[in-house]
Amino acid sequence: MHLQKDVSLLPYNTFGIDKKAKYFSIANNIHDVIEAIQFSKKNNIPLVVLGGGSNILLTKDLEALLLKIDIQGISLIKETSESVWIEVGAGVNWHSLVLYCIEKEWAGVENLSLIPGTVGASPMQNIGAYGIEIKEVFENLTAINRDTLSIEKFDWAQCEFGYRESVFKNKLKNKYIISSVCFKLNKNPVFNTNYGAIQDTLQSMQVEELSIKAISDAVIKIRQSKLPDPKQIGNAGSFFKNPTVETAKFEALKKEYPLIPGYPLQDGVKIPAAWLIEQAGWKGKRFGNIGVHQNQPLVLVNYGDGDGAEIKILSEKIQASVEEKFGILLSPEVNFL
The missing domain is CATH 3.30.43.10 (Uridine Diphospho-n-acetylenolpyruvylglucosamine Reductase, domain 2)
Known part of the structure; x- marks a missing residue:
């Protein structure tokens, strides 16, 4: 070392x-x-x-x-006529893995294109976008126990996946270090184009034959239009999770705010945090070297020489403002250090 x-x-x-x-x-x-x-x-x-x-x-x-x-490597460990299983080092760049799978024509992660970060973080966060979450292609992972130094495997059930959650963000937080992740991908793709603007974007791109590469290209185009490039403006993507409220709570909000968007789930209704933040008046607000992005209020930004403690205070003010207006407490997706 x-x-x-x-x-x-x-x-x-x-x-x-x-x-x-x-x-x-x-x-x-x-x-x-x-x-x-x-x-x-x-x-x-x-x-x-x-x-x-x-x-x-x-x-x-x-x-x-x-x-x-920075543990690298992508290994094919099992293959059938329908599926492949690959083991990927925790340090592999996530988007690089997506592009690798598309090149091999292995389906399942194309909707997760251009998500920043590494493979090792993907099951911790249960990363998701455009109708897909990592738990849908996850098979198992290998991790080092910080207390015993033993190398252990976790299957799907042991990871206790939730919305941007896993056991590694809760009861096993800071107990393990993930070294590799195994994914199961499909040779026969099932296309998922129902979420967000994917279908409209595919039409604007004049895609005639649907493929996992076409979906990936559409997702990349959407993300680049909505989210600022960290190389240009410092940010960590979506700062807050989209909150889920009880159906009765959503119906009450709908009466007061008829235009409030909501997506029904089994356990309630998911509301876009970006809409709540914008309605609370934060979109495009700048405070010296930090602020809320002008196009995407879910993104807090560092315009240059910004301080992390200032951004944390800004996030807390946004939380308080949204809670006061809507009775909903936003949860940060970003980890504070």
Whole structure:
């Protein structure tokens, strides 16, 4: 394990926040991960795990060892006439994996194109977009137990997937470090084009024959039109989760706000957080070097030299404002460090 001291984390977070880590190391394999765990225990210093840095907000310098997971590799481990099973290193870039699967004509992840971050974070967050969640293609994962240093496998049920949730964000938070993920993909695609603007975008692209590449291209086009490029403006994508409310609560809101959008679920109605934030008056608001994006109010941005603590305060003001107006408390999707 190659250890560095007092390292700027500016290149390692998409918000573009310049904070330091007391110690920094990159893990290229499981052995590096185990060494990092041992170092943190021996020196009584917290161990913070980093993937693509696209879902974190740095609010201070970290008196910790920040371990960037960079375990690579995509391996075909099983194949039938209908399906393939692949094992992917936790450090593989998520969108690179999607493009790899499209090239191989393996279906199942095309709707998740251009989601930032790494493969290791995908089951932790149960990432999802345009009608698909990672749990639909997930088979199992391998992780290192921080207490025992043993290498363990988790199947689908053990991960306890929920909306942008898994067991690793709840009762097993900071207990394991994911090293690889196994996915089951389809050779015979079932196209999912019913969500959002996919169908309209496919028509505008004049797609004559539907394919997983066409769906991926449409999703990329939609995401690029709605979400700012972190290389241009610092951000972490959607800052808040879309809240789910009871049906009775939604009906009451509908009477007061006839235009409120809602998507019925088994356990209630999901309301777009972006709509709530915009109605509360935050869209496009700028406060010095930080603000709310002018096109997508779900995205908080760093225009340059912004401070993570300021963005956290802004997010709390938005939460309070939306709760006061609608009686709904938004939950951050971004992790504060």
